[in-house]
Amino acid sequence: MxxxxxxxxxxxAVFLVGLAASYNVADRLLQQNARSEIQDNARIMMESALAVRRYTVSQIKPLLDTQIRYKFLPQTVPSYSATEYFNILRKSFPEYAYKEATLNPTNLRDRAVDWEVDVVNHFRENADAKELVGERESATGRTLYLARPLRILDEKCLECHSSVTAAPQTMLDLYGTANGFGWQLKDVIGAQVVSVPYDLPLKRAxxxxxxxxxxxxxxxxxxxxxxxxxxxxxxxxxxxxxxxxxxxxxxxxxxxxxxxxxxxxxxxxxxxxxxxxxxxxxxxxxxxxx
Structure with a gap:
């Protein structure tokens, strides 16, 4: 020879060994970076939802509170505002989703589905849990979800959700008397869930x-x-x-x-x-x- x-x-031979090692290391690092990017995007979405909720409570609700005697305006409800905000956003980014998944919601569109029920129960069974991150397969592909508990910490929430008799009549006229009652202070009644697709970051990686x-x-x-x-x-x-x-x-x-x-x-x-x-x-x- x-x-x-x-x-x-x-x-x-040396190149092939080096290429295989470099490929594995680079692939692992890029996958980790992609996952970190996805989680960062999910947290930004979550903070955006919280910002909308705070804005609704501090800026919108005080202006419209007097209208509740004549007509119940869901725009005064923080969860409604946050959900509507992301529904508008989803017209441009349909793969991204936000939901305030609730076990016993007033608005039935917020009712938790099977996997969301598991998320809510996780927070109900683990009182110290502040956040849950997981993955699932959705209609749009592999998705990362980030969830935080919805806990009743303000007694004002019970003015509408403790019992049917305590709720405003205008709210009952809009949503009925079958759902959204029986909530108690410090109860976990649902979870804020943000879903972010893996496709784009993984494709980039x-x-x-x-x-x-x-x-x-x-x-x-x-x-x-x-x-x-x-x-x-x-x-x-x-x-x-x-x-x-x-x-x-x-x-x-x-x-x-x-x-x-x-x-x-x-x-x-x-x-x-x-x-x-x-x-x-x-x-x-x-x-x-x-």
């Missing part, structure tokens, strides 16, 4: 990984060609020429031209040593012939 072929095999692999392959090809050219010029070609001259000398052809020596590297030293050995051999043969 020729020297250059051996070097090429070693280079390719895979694209970065693919470009990274292409870059590594490109760098390797460049180095591979460079090493082959350099080795061919300064190692393989001189050694091959030296081997041809040595072969002629070994067959008794003492008139074979000397290999031009030059340089102080290992190849130059080898050439100088070979030429010196050849001259010594010629002198020894001449002495024997005399």
């Amino acid at each position: 020729k020297l250059l072929l051996k070097v090429n095999i070693v280079m390719i 895979n694209e970065i990984l693919r470009n990274f692999v292409y870059l590594l392959v490109g760098v390797f090809v460049f180095l591979f060609l460079t090493v082959n050219i350099v080795l061919g010029a300064i190692v393989v070609r001189p050694v091959r020429k030296l081997a041809e001259i040595a072969d002629q000398v070994s067959k008794g052809n003492m008139d074979a031209p000397e290999f031009p020596s030059g340089g102080s590297d290992e190849i130059g030293t080898l050439v100088a040593s070979f030429n010196r050995m050849r001259r010594s051999l010629v002198e020894a043969l001449n002495m024997l012939q005399q």
Whole structure:
């Protein structure tokens, strides 16, 4: 097997091992970054919902409270405002979702579905739990959800939700008397749930990984060609020429031209040593012939 072929095999083997290791490390890091990005997006959405709720309580509700005697306005309800805000947002970003999933809601659109019930029960069974992050498969693909408990901490909420008799008549006219009652102070009645798709961050991560692999392959090809050219010029070609001259000398052809020596590297030293050995051999043969 020729020297250059051996070097090429070693280079390719080292590259493949390095590529596999780099791919695994880069893929793991990019996946972690994608998950962190998704969680950050979910938390931004959650904070946006909380901001809308606070704005509704501090700015909208005081202006419309007097209207409740004539007409119940759901716009004064923080959960309604936050949900409506995200419903508008979903027209541009349908993969993102926000829901105040409630076990016994006044507005039936907020009723928790099967997996949301499990989330709510998690908070009911774990009083110290402040947040829950998980994954699930949805109609739009793999989704990360972030949930926080909806706990009754303000007695004013019980003015509408403690019992049917305590609730405003205008609210009963709008939503009826079947749902949204029996709430108690400090009870977990539901969960704020934000759902964020994995597709876009993962697609971006895979694209970065693919470009990274292409870059590594490109760098390797460049180095591979460079090493082959350099080795061919300064190692393989001189050694091959030296081997041809040595072969002629070994067959008794003492008139074979000397290999031009030059340089102080290992190849130059080898050439100088070979030429010196050849001259010594010629002198020894001449002495024997005399």
